[in-house]
Amino acid sequence: MNFPLSHIASLCKYTGISFTAGAITHGFFSEERAFLTAVFGVVIYLVGGTLEKIANPDKDHSWTDVLAIGIVASIGLGFFTGGLQHFPDSPGRSSWVVPVGFAMSLLAMYLMEGKGKIKVKAVLIYGGISLALVIAASLYSLSYFNEHGGDGHGHSHGHGTPAPVITQAMKEVRIEVDDTMRFSPAIWEAQAGEPIRIILVNKGKLDHELVIGTEKEIITHAKEMASPGAKGHHHTNEIAAKPGQQSELVWTFKKPGQYAMACFEPGHYEAGMKGVINVVAKKH
Incomplete structure (x- = not known):
């Protein structure tokens, strides 16, 4: 294991997730700048995944895991964390962004870490129950914020x-x-x-x-x-x-x-x- 390289890889991966989450929080679906921020976040995450594979050659992650599945993981985690941050301001959007992000992160985790090691039935049971809880919590939050309103900390325009x-x-x-x-x-x-x-x-x-x-x-x-x-x-x-x-x-x-x-x-x-x-x- 190359510790310095592993540390840099970790920084890149978490930075990538943060950029993607930030893009979701600040309007990924409506603003060009936020879209570019999300793309940058995914790229940085992939750089981190690549460095992690180089630093840990003994890990049996293929380049497909690092690149293709890495994209799913970075977007999924960005959706999940960004949706949580943005729930009070945009409950309608966050109510589906959070469950989708959770499902994507679950799929990526299984493909990268659990495939061939964990029984599919066990993953399906855990995934079904946990995703149902996330959806239920999202729908409750949607109802709550629609009724009571958010915290008022939206994103005003510069005019x-x-x-x-x-x-x-x-x-x-x-x-x-x-x-x-x-x-x-x-x-x-x-x-x-x-x-x-x-x-x-x-x-x-x-x-x-x-x-x-x-x-x-x-x-x-x-x-x-x-x-x-x-x-x-x-x-x-x-x-x-x-x-x-x-x-x-x-x-x-x-x-x-x-x-x-x-x-x-x-x-x-x-x-x-x-x-x-x-x-x-x-x-x-």
Whole structure:
């Protein structure tokens, strides 16, 4: 055994898993940067697996184990750990990412360490029971976070920042929504660098939300929310209101330009629940 090489191999493998997990946590399914991060994580994991085989020539792992199965292992562990981290922010996505990651890691472990050494029946019993428990826990967590909401630590976009301090002189924009799937007003104006108190008033009988972003971000978010099981990401650039209630968000746009707003409750965006925010340069 080559200890220094084994240590470097271990660092690479765990670094790879961390990168893959981080990519899942920060939007693997919607952001190019996160996708590239995941690819980098898989590559680093494979480098670690290769170094581990070189450092331990006596281990009977083939290059197929190191490369092909290594990809399954790195993605599976990344899915599992990244999904766990992201559960409060994205319960819909995490509810299936975590079980899939668990199943992939289980398969990779069996193929690399247990094949030919452990009876298939024993693996199937353990795998079936443990996977059922993971799925049950994921479904419970999905139900809990959908009912109570996440911890609010979502990933806001770079075009603006939430401003927690509310003053009497702050500009207010009151936006009313109902079940006609429209914002009222659907078009309004803001000033760059000026904190705005946005009040979302729900006069309908359905849940509604308001998400702020550039047109590109809104389209990307719409595609993400259309994925199986997706629901409520609790980003800092969104507010939601139950029927008959209202919510508030204090927001400051950093730069002038045209921004968009949308509701991503199931089917609402597709029904036309969207709007435009024209942000003008700060007046001196």
